[in-house]
Amino acid sequence: MKLKLRFPVTSIVQVILCALLSGLAVFTFSKSSFYHYFQTFVIQISQALATLTHLTVAIQIIPLMLLILILWGIYASTRGSKQFTTFLILLCVPAILSFSSYNWLELVGIPIETSLRLQEMLIIAGAITIGHISFFYLNHFKENKSDLLKRGGSEDEINECHLKGNAFSFILILLALLIATAVLAGSMLLRGAMAELTAVIPMRMFVIGIGASLTVIAAVYVLIIKWAT
Amino acid sequence: MREYLTPLSTSFIGWFASFFLIGLLFGNMVFIYMGLIPLFLLLFGLLIEQPREVEIERGDLNKSVWTDDELDITIKVRIKDGVGIVTLIDELPSTFELVDGNNFRVLWKGLGEKEVILSYKVKCVKRGSYTLSNVKWESRHALGLKKEISGACNTEVGLTVRPRTMELRKIRGKKDIASSLFPRADISKIGVSTTDFKEIRDYQCGDPLSKINWKATARRIGRGGSATPLVNEYECEGKKTVWIFLDASSSLEIGTSIDNAFEYALKSADAVTRYFTDRGYRVGMYLYNDGEKLFYPDTGKKQYLKLSKELVKLKSYERNEGLDNAVRKCREYILRYNPLSIVITEIRSESSESLIEGIKKLTAMSGGRRRKRVPIMVVNVLSHYLNPTPPSEYKEYAIFLQRTKHSPITSKLRRMGATVVEWDPQKDRFTTVLIRQGERR
Numbered sequence: 001m002k003l004k005l006r007f008p009v010t011s012i013v014q015v016i017l018c019a020l021l022s023g024l025a026v027f028t029f030s031k032s033s034f035y036h037y038f039q040t041f042v043i044q045i046s047q048a049l050a051t052l053t054h055l056t057v058a059i060q061i062i063p064l065m066l067l068i069l070i071l072w073g074i075y076a077s078t079r080g081s082k083q084f085t086t087f088l089i090l091l092c093v094p095a096i097l098s099f100s101s102y103n104w105l106e107l108v109g110i111p112i113e114t115s116l117r118l119q120e121m122l123i124i125a126g127a128i129t130i131g132h133i134s135f136f137y138l139n140h141f142k143e144n145k146s147d148l149l150k151r152g153g154s155e156d157e158i159n160e161c162h163l164k165g166n167a168f169s170f171i172l173i174l175l176a177l178l179i180a181t182a183v184l185a186g187s188m189l190l191r192g193a194m195a196e197l198t199a200v201i202p203m204r205m206f207v208i209g210i211g212a213s214l215t216v217i218a219a220v221y222v223l224i225i226k227w228a229t
Numbered sequence: 230m231r232e233y234l235t236p237l238s239t240s241f242i243g244w245f246a247s248f249f250l251i252g253l254l255f256g257n258m259v260f261i262y263m264g265l266i267p268l269f270l271l272l273f274g275l276l277i278e279q280p281r282e283v284e285i286e287r288g289d290l291n292k293s294v295w296t297d298d299e300l301d302i303t304i305k306v307r308i309k310d311g312v313g314i315v316t317l318i319d320e321l322p323s324t325f326e327l328v329d330g331n332n333f334r335v336l337w338k339g340l341g342e343k344e345v346i347l348s349y350k351v352k353c354v355k356r357g358s359y360t361l362s363n364v365k366w367e368s369r370h371a372l373g374l375k376k377e378i379s380g381a382c383n384t385e386v387g388l389t390v391r392p393r394t395m396e397l398r399k400i401r402g403k404k405d406i407a408s409s410l411f412p413r414a415d416i417s418k419i420g421v422s423t424t425d426f427k428e429i430r431d432y433q434c435g436d437p438l439s440k441i442n443w444k445a446t447a448r449r450i451g452r453g454g455s456a457t458p459l460v461n462e463y464e465c466e467g468k469k470t471v472w473i474f475l476d477a478s479s480s481l482e483i484g485t486s487i488d489n490a491f492e493y494a495l496k497s498a499d500a501v502t503r504y505f506t507d508r509g510y511r512v513g514m515y516l517y518n519d520g521e522k523l524f525y526p527d528t529g530k531k532q533y534l535k536l537s538k539e540l541v542k543l544k545s546y547e548r549n550e551g552l553d554n555a556v557r558k559c560r561e562y563i564l565r566y567n568p569l570s571i572v573i574t575e576i577r578s579e580s581s582e583s584l585i586e587g588i589k590k591l592t593a594m595s596g597g598r599r600r601k602r603v604p605i606m607v608v609n610v611l612s613h614y615l616n617p618t619p620p621s622e623y624k625e626y627a628i629f630l631q632r633t634k635h636s637p638i639t640s641k642l643r644r645m646g647a648t649v650v651e652w653d654p655q656k657d658r659f660t661t662v663l664i665r666q667g668e669r670r
Binding site for chain 2: 096097099100101102103104118121122125126128129130133136137140144148151152153154157158160161164165168169172173175176177179180181183184187188213217220221224
């Protein structure tokens with residue numbers, strides 16, 4: 001059976017991007033306290049397997065299986081699956097949660113910590129997010145190209161269009177990242193000024209705040225809908 | 230909203246909402262930051278419109294072409310607004326063959342206004358009246374956040390593809406008793422001479438002296454040839470009438486949609502019409518198995534164009550009128566003009582009875598068996614080889630059996646005095662077949 005890559009350049013970009021994101025997500029996960037639980041869990045399982053099968057090799061198989069899982073995830077992502085990049089975001093969640101002001105998980109006895117600093121975490125979160133969006137677009141362009149080719153379009157023309165389209169969307173993604181970063185930086189600067197005010201906000205006001213935020217979200221949603229239509 | 234936004238935009242909204250809510254719930258800045266990125270991307274994306282105003286014009290187009298001619302189609306496109314991918318579709322009739330370029334184009338529209346001229350080449354392989362429909366366009370959003378918009382510009386244009394006329398050369402028969410059915414071979418003694426030169430021939434008793442071509446005669450004597458004077462022969466007015474019976478039955482459509490017996494029957498009818506109208510004959514036509522279309526016999530180019538126009542748009546029908554009924558309907562004209570009748574069909578066992586009956590009636594109308602050969606010609610378009618199946622031993626046997634099955638009908642028609650011309654379009658040119666027939670005794 002011949003392995004035929006329909007969109008070689010896009011697939012290669014996706015593989016590289018996916019590998020980078022995987023590395024980043026695994027690194028973030030390893031820096032969280034969840035990694036310790038995971039490590040203990042894996043060792044216990046491998047020890048149990050070794051006892052059951054009388055094979056000491058079981059412990060060595062675990063990293064291999066993880067590698068296979070990542071490779072399979074990369075392959076699935078290049079085929080259009082979104083699950084793997086979502087899984088990579090989930091790997092970062094324990095580390096992100098350690099920067100929470102209201103750590104609900106600690107209430108149920110799950111301590112969450114990370115050795116990463118906030119700035120580092122923000123860079124990783126931004127990278128993971130734009131990586132995930134870029135994946136969306138690379139798959140979207142692949143589908144688009146496939147559709148246009150099926151309809152009889154010239155490959156050169158479609159490639160040229162997609163090159164320009166990719167460049168345009170990449171610029172917009174970067175712009176969105178920059179503005180989000182600017183908003184965040186602005187709010188961090190304001191945090192100092194707001195600290196005294198937020199300290200005196202009682203719990204019920206906090207709940208009202210959530211309600212108001214929900215209303216804002218809904219209003220934004222409705223506005224977007226109206227705008228779009 | 231769902232009619233307007235794509236699932237990608239709704240997933241961005243969902244993504245922002247979920248991250249923002251989790252961020253609020255946990256008081257987590259990182260989650261909020263992660264939610265803001267898709268939100269801003271969505272807002273920018275929705276600010277940018279996809280192309281909506283597209284103007285399309287067709288360039289100069291030759292509206293009347295011959296079959297197998299290559300036609301240049303030019304389209305001028307002007308995209309005024311928006312950013313995104315624009316696709317242009319110029320739908321072609323199914324019988325047009327794309328030779329060069331593409332009728333489906335994909336363009337990237339950037340920030341400025343875009344104007345492009347697109348061109349491609351098509352080959353018109355089948356006769357007919359066609360319409361090049363409106364050029365359709367579709368525009369896709371640059372970020373895929375809005376659904377596709379499509380439209381069409383008023384660029385509809387009619388196009389006539391005429392069958393390429395098969396040039397029939399002069400079919401000369403030996404001067405003998407009715408060696409050829411073509412009236413051209415008959416020397417017309419009656420009728421006023423026109424100024425159309427026909428040929429130079431030997432002087433015959435009764436020719437006026439003014440017709441003698443003295444220069445040509447002197448030249449021949451000078452070369453040591455015969456001393457018989459040569460005379461100029463001119464076309465005569467009031468020539469015979471030719472009546473074409475064309476079978477428009479769908480059972481003739483054996484082969485592909487482009488290359489089938491029906492198409493060849495039309496081509497031969499067109500060639501015969503042109504040949505005779507060019508030489509001043511009256512040509513009439515009856516399309517049988519096709520709603521009784523009758524064209525009165527007339528002369529000249531106008532008549533040729535009239536018949537040719539009809540042949541261009543002619544479609545086959547599943548009727549079974551039969552030649553006998555066709556002859557009955559044309560009885561009045563056949564009796565008045567006593568024409569050379571040319572029946573263009575394919576001899577099939579299922580229609581053989583009506584064919585034989587029709588030939589019988591025609592024979593009776595044209596003076597019966599008093600003449601050795603009656604002025605009736607049956608052009609049998611052989612469709613066996615037009616069958617698109619690949620050649621094989623079985624196919625050869627099937628063709629042989631088919632021909633054997635039909636040979637008694639052909640023999641019967643010949644015995645009745647009709648001339649049967651068997652034409653295999655894959656093998657022979659129509660002229661070749663007619664010449665061969667003219668030489669037959």
